[in-house]
Amino acid sequence: MEDHRRPSSPTKQYTPSQRNDSDGPYRLLFCSSKGDKAGVMEELMKGVNTNLADYDKRTALHLASCEGCTEIVVLLLERGADVNSMDRWGRTPLSDARSFGHQEICKILEAHGGIDPMGLDFQSPCCLIDSNEVDMTEGTLIGEGAYGEVYLVKWRGTEVAAKTIRSSIASNKIVKDNFLKELALWQKLRHPNIVQFLGVLNHPDRLIFLTEYLRNGSLYDILQKKGRLDPLTAVAYALDIARGMNYLHEHKPHAIIHRDLTPRNVLQSEAGRLKVTDFGLSKIAQGKDVGYKMTGGTGSYRYMAPEVYRRESYGKSVDVFSFALIVHEMFQGGPSNRGEDPEKLADKRAYEDLRPHLPSIVYPEPVKKLLRDCWHKNPDRRPTFAEIIGQLEIIQENLQRKAITACCKCAIL
Incomplete structure (x- = not known):
């Protein structure tokens, strides 16, 4: 995976040294997350909207509830903060307060009509696997990504992938708790084009989770070895990815946005099918160890949607x-x-x-049109993955028909 650092140029008119996440209107969010009551009061006196949200739709009340800043929560509610504002993943301030055990804040939010739409489902524990079942010392290093190393290990007689999370991430309790909550969601997902999550090793020192092992490697590896794919293979692979992504985007009650869809995060099974992996991890790995940050560094730069890089509000179309x-x-x-x-x-x-560039000698016209639609500068103009699947199926059918016709002509000759 590529570097996940913060972009150095989120706006054209400011240099990196002039930008600071604790400056400008977002200072309200920063101060709320730090429990800085004087700073919050100062921003509110300036007329900053109490319900100002970042690109993940997280408000000052979300951050204060998450960090356990009781005084700030009370102040924001008194100033008209929306107690049930929802962030990008459907969490309310009460969801956050409950997640991190801030009982006093929970009572305050509930008294103001706060609800937790995530409910018990959000709190469901992740599948824990006894660390004695996997001997990590005998594991073979098979990869290294943005979050840590990946090992090939044996679990109950089967080869599986063990993904270790960097200590700098796993040592942060809040980040670790978020990882476990995300993985608790993973264990419920079932789809032919999604890498199967198996569970988390109950390891005292490290955060390690197990997934199915796909020995054919990643799409990145395939392209490195084969180079350009023939159109039929490329469309078949595109359909695999689109079907996996459509499953994530259609997840109920809340869509799962990958946010780091790259060739390295698409793996191939022995049967030749592609499966999407590592969805949802980038939003957790950012962490909070240096206070609240506005960052566009979500996902790999080469595949990053413009609105993410510009630190704007975004939705499912970033994956498109x-x-x-x-x-x-x-x-x-x-x-x-x-x-x-x-x-x-x-x-x-x-x-x-x-x-x-889309040269006609390489890209069939229907593929060119689809790509232009998918990377449209207006996120609202991009098709959904359900629509993409429909278009790709038509393209695939036409390519197959042409291939059969060409074979018949060769046989006659």
């Missing part, structure tokens, strides 16, 4: 944008502008509307 770039690579054999710095590339896509 990333998907389009992956499909483009499958037809081309690798990323466009591969020699260019990924962060600078993301900046050009965000502020200059740069998109990869």
Whole structure:
């Protein structure tokens, strides 16, 4: 995976040294997360909206509830904060307060009509596996990503992947708790194009979770070895990814946004089917060890949607944008502008509307149209994965028909 650092140029008019997450209107969020009552009062006196939200739709009340800042919670409620505002994942301030055991804040929020739509489902424990069942000392290192190393290990006689989370992440209790909650959700997911989560090792020192092992490696590996894929294979792979992503986006009661969809996060089974993995991890791994941060560093720069890079509010269509770039690579054999710095590339896509070239000799017209729609600069104009599947199935059918016709002509000759 590529670097997940914060972009250096979220706006054109400011240099990195001029920007600070504790400055400007977002200072209300920063002060609320730090329990700085004087700072919060100062921002409210300036007329900053009490319900100001970041790109994940998290408000000052969310942050104060999460961090256990009781005085700030009371102050914000007195000033008209929406007690049931929902963030990107459907969590209310009460959901956050409950998650981190802030009972006093829970009572205050409930007294003001606060609800927790996540309910017991959000609190469901993750499947724990006794650490004695897996001998990590005999594991084989097979990869390293943004969150830690990946090992091939044996569990109950079966080869599985053991993903270790970096100590800098796992040592943070809040981040670790969020990981476990996210993984509790994973264990309920079942789909042919989603990597199967198996459970978390009950290890005292490290956070390790097990998934099915796909020995054929990632789509990144495939493209490195094979280069450009034939159109039928590329479309079949695109359908696998789209079906897995549609399952995540259609998840009830709340959609699952991947936020880091890249060729490295798409794996191939022995049967040749592609499966999506590591969905939802990037939003947790950002952590809170240095206070509240506004950051566009969600996902890998090369595949990042412009609105994420610009620190704007975003939704499911960010995954559609990333998907389009992956499909483009499958037809081309690798990323466009591969020699260019990924962060600078993301900046050009965000502020200059740069998109990869689509030569007709490589891309069939229906594929070109689909890609242009998927990486449209207006997120609302991008198709859903359900719509993408429908279009890809038609493209696949037409390609198969042409291939059969070509074979028949060759047989006659």
